[in-house]
Amino acid sequence: MVESQGNCTQLRSTLRLLTDRLSPSFIDPIMTESAPQSNQDKRIAAILPAAGRGQRFGRAENKLFAMLCEEPLWFHTARVLASRPEIGRILMAISDQDRPVFEGPYAKLVNILRIELVRGGSERTDSVRAGLDALDGDNSIAMVAIHDAARPLVSDADLTAVFSRASKTGAAILATPVPGTIKRKINSDDHSITIDRRELWVAQTPQVFHVDLLRQAYDRYRGRPATDDAELVERIGHPVALVRGRADNIKITYPEDLWVAEAILNRESKGG
Numbered sequence: 209m210v211e212s213q214g215n216c217t218q219l220r221s222t223l224r225l226l227t228d229r230l231s232p233s234f235i236d237p238i239m240t241e242s243a244p245q246s247n248q249d250k251r252i253a254a255i256l257p258a259a260g261r262g263q264r265f266g267r268a269e270n271k272l273f274a275m276l277c278e279e280p281l282w283f284h285t286a287r288v289l290a291s292r293p294e295i296g297r298i299l300m301a302i303s304d305q306d307r308p309v310f311e312g313p314y315a316k317l318v319n320i321l322r323i324e325l326v327r328g329g330s331e332r333t334d335s336v337r338a339g340l341d342a343l344d345g346d347n348s349i350a351m352v353a354i355h356d357a358a359r360p361l362v363s364d365a366d367l368t369a370v371f372s373r374a375s376k377t378g379a380a381i382l383a384t385p386v387p388g389t390i391k392r393k394i395n396s397d398d399h400s401i402t403i404d405r406r407e408l409w410v411a412q413t414p415q416v417f418h419v420d421l422l423r424q425a426y427d428r429y430r431g432r433p434a435t436d437d438a439e440l441v442e443r444i445g446h447p448v449a450l451v452r453g454r455a456d457n458i459k460i461t462y463p464e465d466l467w468v469a470e471a472i473l474n475r476e477s478k479g480g
């Protein structure tokens with residue numbers, strides 16, 4: 209089983225191990241050994257939207273190529289999902305601009321994790337739809353877990369919880385209660401009022417759905433912008449369950465988020 213989490217030192221050794229000896233006879237046992245066999249195994253397809261431009265990150269290249277503990281950000285995220293026995297397929301939506309990188313320098317890592325590259329689009333929903341379309345006809349997949357490639361720190365416990373809840377309800381997402389006080393700006397002078405936060409949560413990913421439900425939501429989607437997939441499912445009238453996730457399941461959006469992620473990965477080396 210591919211090691212999916214740990215501190216920087218542990219993760220580096222995993223990558224070196226994987227890239228040093230890439231023969232299928234070496235890799236296959238890692239990817240499939242001791243995975244508990246159950247009828248729930250490999251019934252979930254992961255869709256990793258990775259076709260964004262990372263504008264808020266402020267670099268010329270995609271933020272997903274930024275190094276975290278000396279490994280590319282996207283690889284951290286993909287490895288976590290690839291290490292789960294429930295995951296039968298991983299579709300990663302990438303941009304045309306990034307395809308030469310994934311099919312060139314990173315081709316070995318893409319192949320190790322058995323990632324299927326699909327063509328992402330200008331909006332996140334276009335990228336997710338590309339992953340969903342790639343699942344057409346695959347009756348082995350019962351559910352889809354959409355997980356931002358920019359969220360490398362999702363924990364196994366949170367994955368187990370959201371997979372389980374979605375299998376029961378048809379739709380579930382990781383989320384955290386709003387931690388601070390929420391203000392709404394009310395005029396051009398930046399004056400504000402305070403919003404009652406008691407019912408407010410911040411959505412994370414994975415967002416997990418029965419595949420037919422997600423297909424219905426995308427079939428009826430007419431293009432009104434949505435920043436997550438749960439909103440599309442809400443729009444067709446299906447409830448989406450909130451599963452409380454860890455606060456360290458952060459999305460790498462701004463440069464400083466990478467420092468936070470590195471500190472989180474190193475917490476264990478200091479007994480944190």
Ligand SMILES: Nc1ccn([C@@H]2O[C@H](COP(=O)(O)OP(=O)(O)OP(=O)(O)O)[C@@H](O)[C@H]2O)c(=O)n1
Pocket residue numbers: 256257258259260261262263264265301328329330331332333335336356357358359459460461
């Ligand atoms: N057209 C898009 C836009 C976003 N994403 C992916 O969706 C995830 C969450 O989006 P976000 O954090 O906003 O990434 P970017 O869109 O790249 O960031 P920005 O808005 O700063 O440009 C990222 O993994 C991103 O690559 C995608 O696959 N296709």
Ligand SMILES: C[C@](O)(CO)[C@H](O)COP(=O)(O)O
Pocket residue numbers: 332356410411412413435436437459461
């Ligand atoms: C899907 C998401 O991560 C839920 O919080 C978020 O909406 C995607 O990030 P973005 O910055 O809104 O594109």
